[in-house]
Amino acid sequence: MEEVFVEDGAREDDQLLPAFNDDHGGVIVELKEPMEPDNFHSRLKASLFQWKLQGKKGVWIKIPIGLANLVETAVKEGFGYHHAEPDYLMLVTWIPVIDSTIPANATHRVGIGAIIVNDKRELLVVQEKNGRLKGKGIWKIPTGVIDQGEDIFAGAIREVKEETGVDTEFVELLAFRQMHKVFFGKSELLFLCMLRPLSFEIQKQDLEIEAAQWMPLEEYAAQPFTQKHSLYKYINDLCVAKLEGSYTGFTPRPITSCFNDSISYLYVNKQDLTRRVLSPN
Amino acid sequence: MEEVFVEDGAREDDQLLPAFNDDHGGVIVELKEPMEPDNFHSRLKASLFQWKLQGKKGVWIKIPIGLANLVETAVKEGFGYHHAEPDYLMLVTWIPVIDSTIPANATHRVGIGAIIVNDKRELLVVQEKNGRLKGKGIWKIPTGVIDQGEDIFAGAIREVKEETGVDTEFVELLAFRQMHKVFFGKSELLFLCMLRPLSFEIQKQDLEIEAAQWMPLEEYAAQPFTQKHSLYKYINDLCVAKLEGSYTGFTPRPITSCFNDSISYLYVNKQDLTRRVLSPN
Known part of the structure; x- marks a missing residue:
């Protein structure tokens, strides 16, 4: 991910939030440093305007639990909750008017x-x-x-x-x-x-x-x-x-992804697949 | 779920939060009405003290997104995030000193x-x-x-x-x-x-x-x-x-729960199971 449009020269209250592009035409903001809700508000508004001009789609804001005082501000600017884990809350908003393709939360x-x-x-x-x-x-x-x-x-x-x-x-x-x-x-x-x-x-x-x-x-x-x-x-x-030996279920077989080196497991009826590969018909 | 210990006679700032018992020795608070963060804070503190005396374990607070101004207060009182959906955030804390059995979020x-x-x-x-x-x-x-x-x-x-x-x-x-x-x-x-x-x-x-x-x-x-x-x-x-007809996977079969009338599906190697039931050995 490449970092985009942090404008160091701007006035403090006009500064944009640091953001990264995601793979789907959107941006991700990961808040880390404490800031005043008012300061966050003005930076968020300026950033949203910028992203709109740039044709960005989904905007994600990850707020660690230590910065819970900033949640209300994001909600007031139209963000919804996406998911939460013990140490953070992820909010999201969708800029374009056309159908949102925000991915679902874990179900x-x-x-x-x-x-x-x-x-x-x-x-x-x-x-x-x-x-x-x-x-x-x-x-x-x-x-x-x-x-x-x-x-x-x-x-x-x-x-x-x-x-x-x-x-x-x-x-x-x-x-x-x-x-x-x-x-x-x-x-x-x-x-x-x-x-x-x-x-x-x-x-x-x-x-x-x-x-x-x-x-x-x-x-x-x-x-x-x-x-x-x-x-x-x-x-x-x-x-x-x-x-009784009359039932076959699924067995895990390791497979690699084409995108990285990680191993995951495919659960298949190994007996049927192996039989097929071994037999000539 | 039975509602517990709403004390109408108490002073406003000492009032307890309305809560329901869950099946696991804990309580669930579902906030619905807007309130001032200060009022929420005093009621939450009084309630937590009460629940501790009652030997409650997990305490859940569901905060709708419209009441995002109360999130910070709950976090300051020691609550962590459990999960979030577009319209609410669920927070949880564990009162006893012994191992927490808070169920995991969806994974x-x-x-x-x-x-x-x-x-x-x-x-x-x-x-x-x-x-x-x-x-x-x-x-x-x-x-x-x-x-x-x-x-x-x-x-x-x-x-x-x-x-x-x-x-x-x-x-x-x-x-x-x-x-x-x-x-x-x-x-x-x-x-x-x-x-x-x-x-x-x-x-x-x-x-x-x-x-x-x-x-x-x-x-x-x-x-x-x-x-x-x-x-x-x-x-x-x-x-x-x-x-080629040489592979058998899983087929869904409807099953009912003993706890309610809902139907769910068990995916099994139906062919193997059926063959076994039909054959005499």
Whole structure:
């Protein structure tokens, strides 16, 4: 990003805000130094006029939480909120009259449900201390939310270790559920992952977990709640199908981007793709 | 949610803020009426003291954008930003000394890539007006970001219609990619969906699409960019495998929640699950 039009010679109250061009015909202002709201106001107005003349589209202002006294000024100048993280608030406005192409905020959190069976056909299950199942005596697979920037398979392994103390390795992603209005109007993607246990001793985490155990799969399936709740029933069906070797899910394969050197993961039905490549037809 | 401890008899500056209990031992304040920052400050301080005595954990304050003048006060009292949407900012603080279980903000946006082949083995492809591939002459499958609350299969059908004018129906989800740091440090899940065309005439959208056409699959595969970029190569492999009938992805099946009547979708390898249920072993 190249920095544009900082005018050092201008009078202080006419100074423009330092801004960077983005890849989409807009500009980004990242406020860092404290300033008086009045000073910010005059600089913002002068800058907006300039950007309008230059045909800029989206204008982004990132305000760190330490400069919360400047938020009101930006809002009064027509900026809306775009998103916030613990340490900053991002505001945006769209200059042209034509359709805005401001990208959407993040819409989903990503959860994992871990299906782990030992060689006695016992499923690793927990009872939770909080949430809707609290105090109901229902045994469920360990679930959790993956961290910002965390890969699904890594998050599954981490959550199981944290909640139950059991070490695992990733086998396959068996299914996923998309559900809306799960928190603050946002959606959730819950990925059901089969993991292979590498250790068996349970050390439950006290903050969130009431109890944890290895439970015969038949017992899990026989819980009235499992019978009634279709996701729990599917978990049992998927588990049995996978143990019988009659089900194939998705496996992560590393892929590189053409734009940088970072590695991401494509989850595919590897068995079907490999079979195809190996067989001559 | 039950409303708690609004004390009408208290002096104005000692009044507590109206708050609702959440399901996790915390309280939620939704500001609606304008008030002076000083008045808000004294009420917030009195309320925080009360909540501390009551053993409350997380305290949430939702401030509509019209009351942006109150943001600074909440920050000065120790609140951090949690998330923001165009019309409000959510702040949160954690009262107890022990580990916070404040849920994470949304971390992912969800994109779709649409793989659509007609009966001449031609792939529906576009060139984009913006972004990194702008002006490079590269043909790619239509992609887009799904809307808040939109199902993946519905978003795929909508994006294809918007970008190319082609009507489609959902066939199967072939694979997905998880990629980090795609926008504002957030991650993206890109779902590759195979759709069946129901109409064939192309009417491209002008805002984002430079050109659109049905392109012989071999031509798509032969683009140097397809050869170089592993995701593009996978798209070709998946497409060919699917056309040959040698690949099975995931299909959405409706499931109901035990907590309410809403329907969500579980994406599974339906073929494998059905085969298992039908066969006696």
